[in-house]
Structure formats: structure tokens, C-alpha cells
Amino acid sequence: MLSKYDYFKPDTLEKALEYLEKNSETRILAGGTDLMLLLRKDAVSCEHILDIKDIPETKILSYTPKVGLFIGASIPVNRIAEDDVIRGVYPALCQAIDGLASFQIRNRATLVGNICHASPGADTSAPLLVYNAKVHIASIEGVRIVDIANFFTGVKKTTVKENEIVIGVSLPDVEQGDNSIYLRKARIKGHDLCNVGLAMRLTSKKEMYVAMAAVAPIPLRLTELEKTIGTKELTSELGPWIQEEIKKYMDPRRNSVRSSREYRFHIAGVLAKRGLLNLLEKEAK
């Protein structure tokens, strides 16, 4: 059974931030696909619910060539993935959304809620890492912008403070010839977080970016691996190498109900090789 709490749905950011300042034990509600489960299980303390879906800044979804993409905190992930322009520019992000939960949940779930919940297996985290996304965080003092690489601080922990609201996420534009892919392995699609999620991006300058979900306490950008790839010739012969190499950067949970560490190591290697070969094949066309 749900505990009792106040519910407030402001129509401006100012009112929302004032409410947060005045009321401790407030939980921010976006789509509710994580929060409502936590409340039902009494797994979080909560006296006030702040629904952000009427705040104009959170309702923006806009792509501007040469500038990039802004995704407001109230935008359900289906709105992002059904936009053909966004899909063309940021394929790995849309592929990650395609695999997230079921169609019905994707109509409610937001990308910002996905990263604020900060599950190590959050599917949108790895693509945001390879696109160098920035998180826009508001408080009554103003807006601060945090690199996604510094956003996650632990399992289900982020840099967002109690008096702050994430208003959206921005992604820089990519140049022509940029390509990316997201691959995931899960037990049952529509019901389960991934066992491993892998985003790879090959930029127009032939730089390879790699990020992973569900293989460590926080989603990881593998910058050391990227540097090593940078010293090598990008050919399909790197496939077997990356399949083994990527395992050095992982630290999966020992007692996970979803899969053993060994399985995650194995699957990560398979996905890394597949991702690399896929991007090289597209580049050759």
C-alpha cells in the first residue's frame, strides 16, 4: 500500500524549486516507472511528491544542426526514438531506447528519470557517455551543467542534490560520417534491465568511443581502452583483440540475480567485437 504524501504539480520552474527548498523528504516524479515501484514497496522515505511534467523547460525536445539535441526531463523516451532526425543523428541512443522495457513503459519513462534513478544497467547511460552529453541541473541558485561522465557517483547515486531538479540533457551535434551503435543482452525483453549494455561510436575523425552499462557500480566510459584503440589500425583484425581487451575494464557484481560475472565478461566480449565490426562495415560502405 502507498504511504500518504502531499502532491504538487507546479507550472513554473521557480515554484518547483521553492517547493523543494521548503520541503525536505520530497521525491521528484517524472514518468513514475521507477519511483512508483519504490513507493509501493516503501523502499524510499517520502512526504512530498513534486510532479515536474508541467514545467515548460522540461517539455522541450529540440534538435538544432551544428548545436545539438536538448531532451527535457518530462520527455518520454518514445518521443525521442520516434523522431527520424534524432534517430539518424544519434542512432545508438535510439537503439538503446528501443530495447528499454516495453512500448507501454517507454510511453511514460523519461530519459532523465532513467539516469537520475542511476541503476548501473540504465540503458540510456552508455549512449549518453559516448555522445559526451551534459546534464542541466537547476536550483534556486541557478543552473549548473555537469558532464555525464561526472554525473553518476555510485549504485543508484548521482551528483544531484536534494534541492535540485534536472531540467534536461544536451548532446552536442555530431559531424557527417559519425556512426554509433548500442547492443544489449537481457534475459527477457520488456521486463528486465540488461546484463550488459554497450555503446560504441566511431567519429568522422576515426576516433572510437566506448561505454558500458551493467558491468560496474556506475555506467562506464572506457577512456583507457579508447586511447589504446587510437594507437592501432582500425581493421576487422581488432575484433578478437577487443573481445578479450574489454574485460579488463569491467567489475561486475558478484551476487547479481541477473547473471554471473563470468557470463557478463563473456557477453561483453561478444558485443564489443560485434559492435566494432558493425561500425567498420558501415564505414566501408
Ligand SMILES: Cc1cc2nc3c(=O)[nH]c(=O)nc-3n(C[C@@H](O)[C@@H](O)[C@H](O)COP(=O)(O)OP(=O)(O)OC[C@H]3O[C@@H](n4cnc5c(N)ncnc54)[C@H](O)[C@@H]3O)c2cc1C
Ligand atoms: C517492467 C520494467 C522494465 C524496465 N526495463 C528497463 C530496461 O530494460 N532498461 C532500463 O534502462 N530501464 C528499465 N526500466 C526502468 C525505466 O523504466 C526507468 O529507469 C525510467 O526510465 C525512469 O524514468 P521515469 O520518468 O519513469 O522516472 P521516475 O520513476 O519518475 O523517477 C525515477 C527517479 O529519478 C528521479 N527523478 C526523475 N526525474 C528527475 C529530475 N528531473 N530531476 C531529479 N530527479 C529526478 C525520481 O525522483 C526517482 O528517484 C524498467 C522499468 C520497469 C517497470
